[in-house]
Amino acid sequence: MTESAIAPEIARSWLLVSGIRTSDFDAAACSRADQIILDIEDAVDPKLKTDARASVIDWLTAGGSGWVRINDRSSDFWSDDVDGLKGVPGLAGVMLAKTESASHVTETFDRLGGIVPILALVESALGIEESPSIARARGAFRLGFGSGDYRRDTGTSADDLAMAYPRSRLVIASRIGNLPGPIDGPTVGSSHPVLRQKAEHAVALGLTGKLCLELDQLTVINEAISPTQSDAMWARDFLDDFESRGRVIRDGSDLPRLGRAEKIDRLAKAFGVMP
Known part of the structure; x- marks a missing residue:
């Protein structure tokens, strides 16, 4: 098996595969x-x-x-999960279910030997409110949104406006913790237009990845979260112009545009988006 060429810091699509369906492992990896x-x-x-x-x-x-999604810290299975996975070759990282405090992250990180990155999946009202401390916890690598369990916990609908607060809260928490952008929850259903709309909405809020449940969702998610060709062209043109004038700042808008252009150019190259 070969590892993904896309680093987990910027990974867009995160495919969940049931641990009991072993026949699907190789197909997912490919x-x-x-x-x-x-x-x-x-x-x-x-x-x-x-x-x-x-x-x-x-x-x-x-x-x-x-990566492996393990059971939450309060469950009867957590201890066996971390002990069993410690030192296992091929383990890229652990997604910790139902994270509700920084201690959940640090205890998991420490039990795994202090070297395995922890993707903290936030799935409740308490987790959302504790997300800034979770993002700053030792071992925290990235935040994920367990949107389905969050809705069950709070009674919130799946409406974009109703779900804007928890998503934005995770974006802000990630910034506070100096983490990459958070990973949105999955979109259930087979409609590609709906999936694209949901992914683009998440990107607009500042999320930079999305969980998915089906192989045929991957292309849509990757495309929706990547810079567009026109964005890549604008970034390249801006950076070329900036270099041609000796990196001279002309006005107050140059630095924000420079930061945006550098980010778009870096992601476009990583994702193979050519201007």
């Missing part, structure tokens, strides 16, 4: 997903969690590579 997450939490019946964990560890040890 897909267009920027990163894959083998799920031994919500996607696995409690009676099968031990088997799922063993299957995931076996696949990673045999040459696979990916």
